[in-house]
Structures are given as C-alpha cells and as structure tokens.
Amino acid sequence: SQQGEEDPQALSIQEGENATMNCSYKTSINNLQWYRQNSGRGLVHLILIRSNEREKHSGRLRVTLDTSKKSSSLLITASRAADTASYFCSRNDMRFGAGTRLTVKP
Amino acid sequence: GAVVSQHPSWVICKSGTSVKIECRSLDFQATTMFWYRQFPKQSLMLMATSNEGSKATYEQGVEKDKFLINHASLTLSTLTVTSAHPEDSSFYICSAQQLNTGELFFGEGSRLTVL
Numbered sequence: 001s002q003q004g005e006e007d008p009q010a011l012s013i014q015e016g017e018n019a020t021m022n023c024s025y026k027t028s029i030n031n032l033q034w035y036r037q038n039s040g041r042g043l044v045h046l047i048l049i050r051s052n053e054r055e056k057h058s059g060r061l062r063v064t065l066d067t068s069k070k071s072s073s074l075l076i077t078a079s080r081a082a083d084t085a086s087y088f089c090s091r092n093d094m095r096f097g098a099g100t101r102l103t104v105k106p
Numbered sequence: 107g108a109v110v111s112q113h114p115s116w117v118i119c120k121s122g123t124s125v126k127i128e129c130r131s132l133d134f135q136a137t138t139m140f141w142y143r144q145f146p147k148q149s150l151m152l153m154a155t156s157n158e159g160s161k162a163t164y165e166q167g168v169e170k171d172k173f174l175i176n177h178a179s180l181t182l183s184t185l186t187v188t189s190a191h192p193e194d195s196s197f198y199i200c201s202a203q204q205l206n207t208g209e210l211f212f213g214e215g216s217r218l219t220v221l
Contacts, residue, residue: 031208042112042199042212043150088149094140094201094210096150 005097012103019076021100023089030092034074037086081106108134110202112213120221126186127216129200135180136202144197156183190220
C-alpha cells in the first residue's frame with residue numbers, strides 16, 4: 001500500500017456485535033481520516049481526527065488516535081448488516097492503506 | 107456534506123482510443139483534486155494530485171503522457187486516458203479537498219473497460 005496499513009484485512013461479525021479496525025502509519029500526520037466504501041462505489045467520509053485529538057465520536061462510530069504508536073482505531077458499535085463495506089484510513093498525504101473488508105451477518 | 111460529481115460512471119471503449127473522465131465539485135471550490143485507481147478488492151492507489159492552474163503532480167510509476175490531467179477551474183478536473191489498452195481497465199475515482207477543513211469528498215467513480 002502507499003502508506004500505513006489497516007488490520008485486519010477482513011472481519012466478519014454478527015449483527016449487533018462491535019467491530020474494531022486499526023490503522024497504522026509511518027510518518028507524522030496533521031490529521032487522519034476514515035472512509036467507507038461500498039462495493040463499486042466512491043468513498044464516504046466518516047470522521048477526521050486531528051493530531052492533537054485522541055478520540056472522536058459520531059453516532060455509532062468511535063475513532064481513537066495514538067500518535068506515539070502511530071496508530072488509529074475505528075470502532076463501530078452495535079453493527080448492522082448495512083455496515084458491510086470496506087473501511088479505509090488516510091493520513092493527510094491522501095494515500096490509503098489496504099483497507100478492512102467488514103462483513104456483518106444478519 | 108459536499109458533493110463531488112464524477113462522469114461518466116462507466117465507459118467501454120476500444121483499444122487505442124482516448125477516454126476523458128470529469129470530476130466536479132458541485133458546491134465548493136477545490137484548488138486540489140486527487141485521482142485514484144482501484145483494482146477489484148484492492149485499495150485506492152493515488153495516481154496524481156491535480157492543482158488548479160498548474161501541472162499535476164504524478165506518483166512514481168504513473169505515466170503522465172498516458173494519464174493526462176487538466177484542472178482548469180476551481181470546480182473541475184479531468185483525467186484523460188490516452189491510447190487506452192485493456193490493462194488500463196479499472197475503477198478510477200477522484201476526490202476534491204475542501205479548503206477550509208481539509209476533508210476529502212469523493213466522486214462515485216468511473217469504471218473503464220477497454221476492449
């Protein structure tokens with residue numbers, strides 16, 4: 001990939017469970033952004049977290065950022081089948097990791 | 107959120123022809139737009155950064171004469187795949203960066219199939 005990596009590469013859970021995806025990066029950042037992509041579609045912006053922030057919430061989404069470990073995590077609580085998608089993180093240089101393919105089984 | 111329109115959403119062409127893909131920011135101005143290429147089940151690969159009024163910055167390994175980028179206004183960038191070959195078949199996605207927030211807004215992508 002052109003920058004840090006997401007893990008796991010694939011995640012399959014039951015509806016109602018929580019899903020956690022991680023993103024690591026290699027150099028310093030000003031901000032980090034999480035996106036969602038449904039198959040064959042463009043990306044939808046989920047959350048932007050700045051380097052001076054440690055946690056952000058948006059609905060069922062919670063993003064954390066640990067700049068000392070150069071990592072971020074995206075938590076989706078009470079998952080739904082409609083959350084099935086690929087999730088990517090991108091740092092401020094606009095490059096993306098390999099992504100996590102999340103499957104939520106009804 | 108802001109809207110980015112990408113057109114066409116899909117195109118089929120013959121080998122040797124050129125194809126132009128447009129990326130428009132509909133309700134905001136974008137001095138910087140980005141072009142990505144995505145193969146099935148893979149991530150987005152940044153091809154180039156398009157800057158309004160200046161030449162695009164291409165990523166290593168991307169042929170600038172093959173993938174022509176023009177960013178003539180604050181709301182429009184175009185990617186032209188010249189002399190297309192079957193290996194150019196891919197999903198091309200553009201994004202526009204909102205100046206104030208730095209957020210990226212993506213088009214819906216253009217699926218190119220070269221026969």
